[in-house]
Amino acid sequence: MIKKIKSLIIFMVLILLLTACGGHDNTSGETDLPIEEIEQKLVIGVGRDFYEGPASPTYLHGSTNVWESLTYLDDQLEPMPQLAESWSVSEDGKTWRFDLREGVFFHDGTPFNAEVAAYNLERLLNHPRKGNTKLTYGDITNIEVVSEYALEITHEVPMPEFPRMVAYHDGAMFSLAAFDENNDIVAPIGTGPFVFQEYIADQSIILVKNENYWGNTPILEEVIFAFIADPNTRLAALQSGEVDALSDVGAVMPEQAIIIEENNDLILKTKLVGTTHYLFFNQNNLFKDNNLLQAVSYALNRQLLVDTVLEGYGIPGESVITPVAVNWLNKGVAPVYNMDKARELVEEALKGKEAEVKLLLHSGISSRWPYKAIAEIMQHELSELNLIIDIEMVDAGEWAKRLQEGNYDITIGPFTLMTGEPNVFFSTHMFSEGNLNKSRSYGYNNSQVDELITKAAVERDADKRREMYLQLQEIASTEGPVVPIYHDVTLYAVNKKVNNFELDVNFKPHLGMVEIK
Numbered sequence: 001m002i003k004k005i006k007s008l009i010i011f012m013v014l015i016l017l018l019t020a021c022g023g024h025d026n027t028s029g030e031t032d033l034p035i036e037e038i039e040q041k042l043v044i045g046v047g048r049d050f051y052e053g054p055a056s057p058t059y060l061h062g063s064t065n066v067w068e069s070l071t072y073l074d075d076q077l078e079p080m081p082q083l084a085e086s087w088s089v090s091e092d093g094k095t096w097r098f099d100l101r102e103g104v105f106f107h108d109g110t111p112f113n114a115e116v117a118a119y120n121l122e123r124l125l126n127h128p129r130k131g132n133t134k135l136t137y138g139d140i141t142n143i144e145v146v147s148e149y150a151l152e153i154t155h156e157v158p159m160p161e162f163p164r165m166v167a168y169h170d171g172a173m174f175s176l177a178a179f180d181e182n183n184d185i186v187a188p189i190g191t192g193p194f195v196f197q198e199y200i201a202d203q204s205i206i207l208v209k210n211e212n213y214w215g216n217t218p219i220l221e222e223v224i225f226a227f228i229a230d231p232n233t234r235l236a237a238l239q240s241g242e243v244d245a246l247s248d249v250g251a252v253m254p255e256q257a258i259i260i261e262e263n264n265d266l267i268l269k270t271k272l273v274g275t276t277h278y279l280f281f282n283q284n285n286l287f288k289d290n291n292l293l294q295a296v297s298y299a300l301n302r303q304l305l306v307d308t309v310l311e312g313y314g315i316p317g318e319s320v321i322t323p324v325a326v327n328w329l330n331k332g333v334a335p336v337y338n339m340d341k342a343r344e345l346v347e348e349a350l351k352g353k354e355a356e357v358k359l360l361l362h363s364g365i366s367s368r369w370p371y372k373a374i375a376e377i378m379q380h381e382l383s384e385l386n387l388i389i390d391i392e393m394v395d396a397g398e399w400a401k402r403l404q405e406g407n408y409d410i411t412i413g414p415f416t417l418m419t420g421e422p423n424v425f426f427s428t429h430m431f432s433e434g435n436l437n438k439s440r441s442y443g444y445n446n447s448q449v450d451e452l453i454t455k456a457a458v459e460r461d462a463d464k465r466r467e468m469y470l471q472l473q474e475i476a477s478t479e480g481p482v483v484p485i486y487h488d489v490t491l492y493a494v495n496k497k498v499n500n501f502e503l504d505v506n507f508k509p510h511l512g513m514v515e516i517k
Helices: 002-020 114-125 133-137 231-240 254-261 290-298 302-307 339-350 371-383 396-405 423-429 435-439 447-458 462-479
Strands: 041-046 051-053 071-073 079-081 084-089 095-100 140-147 150-155 194-200 204-209 222-227 266-281 314-316 355-362 387-394 410-416 482-495
Touching: 041 231, 079 084, 095 114, 114 133, 114 140, 114 150, 133 423, 231 254, 254 266, 254 482, 266 290, 290 339, 290 387, 290 462, 290 482, 302 314, 302 482, 355 371, 355 396, 371 387, 371 410, 387 396, 396 435, 410 482, 423 435, 423 447, 447 462
Parallel strands: 041 222, 355 387, 355 410
Antiparallel strands: 071 079, 084 095, 095 150, 140 150, 194 204, 204 222, 266 410, 266 482, 314 482
8 A cells, every 4th residue: 555655656746747847738839948949940841943043043042031132122012222222313314323231241251242243233134034134124234333332223214113123033142153154153152141051953952041141140040941842742741840831922722721720730821922823825826816815804703713712812813913013003904704795705706616725734833823723614614605625734844835836825824023013024925025925925016015115114204104004004904915813812831839930022931030939
């Protein structure tokens, strides 16, 4: 009996000790350990590979936080200081002066200054992957180093929105040691809060903390971006703790939102970003007849798609311009759902005959957004109009090849207004020499549109420029070659132990603020 009492006492003491040491159930994922004793390592699951390679403009996607730009766009798509502290324009509107931030060093210890900034801008201006840079940056006639930390860029004509044009990918800065003799990037030596350490092909990008960052020193010691193509595998990795967050546009599918919300260890987050999802038309074949393009737009019940396929996470297409760009959006051209009008237009074009339509989907993009479901709904709706949709899913290489050849009728894809100013959209999609107009075989050509795009890019009067962009949106709503489906409300998720993980309007996470608790 005495032995039993002694055993019971020992057992109770052990229980008390375990409880005092934190042996209780901690469903929040937090501990009582001080922050300096918690491993500050973050693993982020993404649906695409952020490695872009040596021949690309930036080597790594901007979401990695490895490189920075002259300016940064806030949530209203207004330019804010980043590596440039301030800027001003000459009286004639042709020369922009950027005063650069002092005391900034690249990851290799070399200083950031005007000479390095000028070299980087020249490289970006002449980069073959940047498309028609004259329309993006304006017609630059001179880049001059005024002083160690001052740079002047002169244009042939005024460029009123130039500080927006050097934000993010269009103004990325790298150490001169990053480039080889061909100006390819041998190592992405940037100024950002994290330093590139390793790329494991088709798997992950490994980053480490920049101890000498010019801003607040990051708390995280290591960040890993894990490329997980399959959406269900991505979610399973978050649920199991294999990854700590799912980030980027399309990382979380709409139907997965409820699963995350019901998990007490996870937090679902949303962000209205500058991405819009579109139908892109090849206007060289069947859709030469604009009545058919308009019929497809009328037959698209955007509100129903958002309510059902997207589980409410999205905004029905209002224009070809994202609603984030509030100063430029023309809400008066929002497409409407009208099957009677669609039937009328198809009858006028086809005279009761059927027409086959090739709808091409990119398999990689379709693993991040519900494009297949949207395509199948279109297939059903358009069959009532004698438009017989053949859906074909192909990989990235085949998709680009087929678009270049014009071997498709419609495709679905995203476009992000990275600069916050409509020129980047219109100059790529609707300008007769626009890089996407050409590479995707849209076949769109309108001299009035070319003139409006060119004039708007240089118009210094903001009200006049806005009127031109409103007019361009109106033309796009009646002619294509691009029809908006919905504007993206990005879903992303984190484990509860991850604090301060937020995305900006260009879906870039602010990793310098993140900590593990």
